[in-house]
Amino acid sequence: MMNETQVKNKTLFEIDNHIDELVKKIELLNYVNPINIESEKEKFFNSKYLTDPSFKYPKRDFDKFKLHKEFFTQSIDKIEDERLREIYEDIIYFYSGLIQCIETIGKGKKFYYNSLHSFGTPTEQDVENAKFILHFESEDAHSDIFKPQYTASESAHFFREYSKKYDFTYEIKNSSTMGAIAMVSNSIKALVLNENHVFSDNEINVLTNHEIGVHMVTTMNGLLHPLKIFSHGFPNNEETQEGLAVFSEYMSGNLTVKRLKELAYRVLAVDSLAKGYSFSRTFRMLHNDYDLEREEAFYISIRAHRGGGFTKDYLYLTGLKKIYDYYKKGKDLGLLLTGKVSLEFVDDIQYMIDKGYAVKSKHYTDSYLQNNNTSKTVDFILKSLK
Numbered sequence: 001m002m003n004e005t006q007v008k009n010k011t012l013f014e015i016d017n018h019i020d021e022l023v024k025k026i027e028l029l030n031y032v033n034p035i036n037i038e039s040e041k042e043k044f045f046n047s048k049y050l051t052d053p054s055f056k057y058p059k060r061d062f063d064k065f066k067l068h069k070e071f072f073t074q075s076i077d078k079i080e081d082e083r084l085r086e087i088y089e090d091i092i093y094f095y096s097g098l099i100q101c102i103e104t105i106g107k108g109k110k111f112y113y114n115s116l117h118s119f120g121t122p123t124e125q126d127v128e129n130a131k132f133i134l135h136f137e138s139e140d141a142h143s144d145i146f147k148p149q150y151t152a153s154e155s156a157h158f159f160r161e162y163s164k165k166y167d168f169t170y171e172i173k174n175s176s177t178m179g180a181i182a183m184v185s186n187s188i189k190a191l192v193l194n195e196n197h198v199f200s201d202n203e204i205n206v207l208t209n210h211e212i213g214v215h216m217v218t219t220m221n222g223l224l225h226p227l228k229i230f231s232h233g234f235p236n237n238e239e240t241q242e243g244l245a246v247f248s249e250y251m252s253g254n255l256t257v258k259r260l261k262e263l264a265y266r267v268l269a270v271d272s273l274a275k276g277y278s279f280s281r282t283f284r285m286l287h288n289d290y291d292l293e294r295e296e297a298f299y300i301s302i303r304a305h306r307g308g309g310f311t312k313d314y315l316y317l318t319g320l321k322k323i324y325d326y327y328k329k330g331k332d333l334g335l336l337l338t339g340k341v342s343l344e345f346v347d348d349i350q351y352m353i354d355k356g357y358a359v360k361s362k363h364y365t366d367s368y369l370q371n372n373n374t375s376k377t378v379d380f381i382l383k384s385l386k
Contacts, residue, residue, distance in 0.1 A: 009357075011078045013226070015088060020228035022070055023095060025062045027187045031102050032057070032307045035177045038196060041298055044280075049287070049294075052279045055306065057106050058177075064103045071096055084357070087229075087348060094118070094235035105307040112273060112309030119238065122271045122314040129317065129385045130264035130271075134290070136377060138258040146258070148198035155199045159191060162208035165366045168220045179303050182207045184215035186231070186340065191216065205254040209367050213252070214245040214337075217363045222339030225358045230339030238312055240343045243319025244336055244365070247327065250320075252367035255378050262300070263320070265292065266313040269304035279305045321385045333368050337361040 034040070034055035044053050071092050079085040097118040104110040122130075139146075150158075156172045163170075171190040178194045181203065185192055191211055199207075218241065222231035246263070249255040265286060272282040279301055286297035303313050322343055327333060335341075335349050338361050352358040373379065 009080065011075065012081065012084060012088075015074050015076065015079065016227050016229060018074065019071070019088075019091065019095070020232055022067060023232040024187055025067065026095065026098055026102060027185070028098055028101060029183065029185075030058065030187075031060060031105055032310055033177055033179045034302070034306055037177065037179070037302065044283075044298070045294070049280055049283055055106070057307070060102060060105075064099055067099055068096060071099075081355075083348065083351060087234075087345070090235045091229060101307070108308045111307045112311075115307065115309055115311045119312045119315065121274050121311050122267050122318075125386055126267055126314060126318055127271050129321070130267035132384065133257075133260050133264040133381055136257050136261075136381065138261060139256050141258070145202045146200050148200050150199040150204065152193035152195040152197065152199070155193060155204060158204045159208055159212060163212055163216075166212070166217065166220075166363055168216070168363065170216060179299065179306055182211050184211050184219060186219050186222075186233075189219060202254065202256070205252070206249050206259065209248040209252045209254060209365075210245040213248045213365045213367055215241065217365055218244070218337055218339055218341075221337055221361050221363050224362055225339065227352065227357050230341065230358060233340035234342045234345050236344065237340045237342045239315040239319040239322070240336060241319075241340060242316045243321075243323035243343075244333075246316055246320040247323040248365050248367045250324070250373050250378065250382070251371050253372035253374055255373065256375070257377055257381070260378065260381060262296075263317045265290065265300050266303065267317055269300050270311050270314040273304060273309040273311060317385075321382070324382050334361045334364060337363070337365060
């Protein structure tokens with residue numbers, strides 16, 4: 001049964017539904033993570049870090065030309081609300097860019113240039129911020145809280161316990177072909193854990209807040225709106241979504257200098273792509289110049305070089321700074337939890353709620369209710385970032 005808003009704006013909702021069907025086919029992270037990471041890691045280490053890995057990727061299961069055509073044949077000009085018409089034009093161009101990313105995965109510079117178009121690259125200021133963070137001393141790496149001790153299957157229990165705070169359910173799956181140690185799959189409403197990783201207490205604390213407290217919260221909130229754009233994602237939502245997720249680590253008291261340095265290394269790894277570095281050169285920069293332990297250097301290098309040069313990783317730090325500043329100005333974080341939305345559209349989100357196209361957030365990130373950060377160093381760093 002359609003409500004009054006849906007009847008009055010029938011064309012808008014038809015387009016929104018059609019785009020939703022198309023977008024389900026193009027979750028970028030389903031395609032960009034190599035399927036042979038572990039075997040290539042062994043070869044790379046045996047080569048004394050000189051021979052670049054040769055990654056293989058999942059096969060694309062859609063017709064790229066047909067998908068492009070279907071996006072651009074939407075009757076956007078028939079959307080009566082001019083404000084929403086402009087948003088949907090942006091959406092079509094954004095998703096067209098993601099299709100171009102997917103169709104060039106594994107094709108070197110072609111993928112890198114498409115990734116640049118969709119996600120950008122660090123500015124000089126972003127690189128300076130990253131280097132600033134590296135001046136600070138990390139917490140004691142030998143502390144029990146950082147000690148690896150839980151398999152992916154054992155870790156599932158902690159996510160289940162944490163999730164009792166929320167009024168939703170989801171699946172937990174394991175995967176052996178991930179660049180990350182954990183991620184939420186928006187399309188299948190599942191938490192996916194890397195079965196090759198052994199989790200520490202600190203990682204459990206970070207990931208419960210990051211993955212469930214934000215990514216799963218925005219997945220579940222996104223499904224509650226008349227418009228499906230909130231579920232499949234606004235243009236450029238990655239920076240806001242990752243910023244919110246790392247900010248929840250901060251608010252829950254789990255954001256460490258060690259973690260901030262990891263985000264800083266990601267910025268430097270992505271910046272190395274613009275300098276034309278090969279995988280092995282990025283790895284040697286992290287391992288030799290910055291003394292990063294080789295496993296961590298390898299996985300940060302994969303995250304940047306997967307697909308042929310995936311620039312998204314610098315957005316975690318820029319996103320964190322933007323959300324931190326937004327919070328410090330006393331603004332409404334609830335608007336940013338309505339779904340897979342972007343900070344630049346915050347006024348439009350309020351407009352959509354006022355007009356009945358969207359609803360307020362049902363699920364709210366638990367850690368945002370109270371600031372439990374006790375690290376003066378972390379606070380100083382976040383305040384000092386330019």
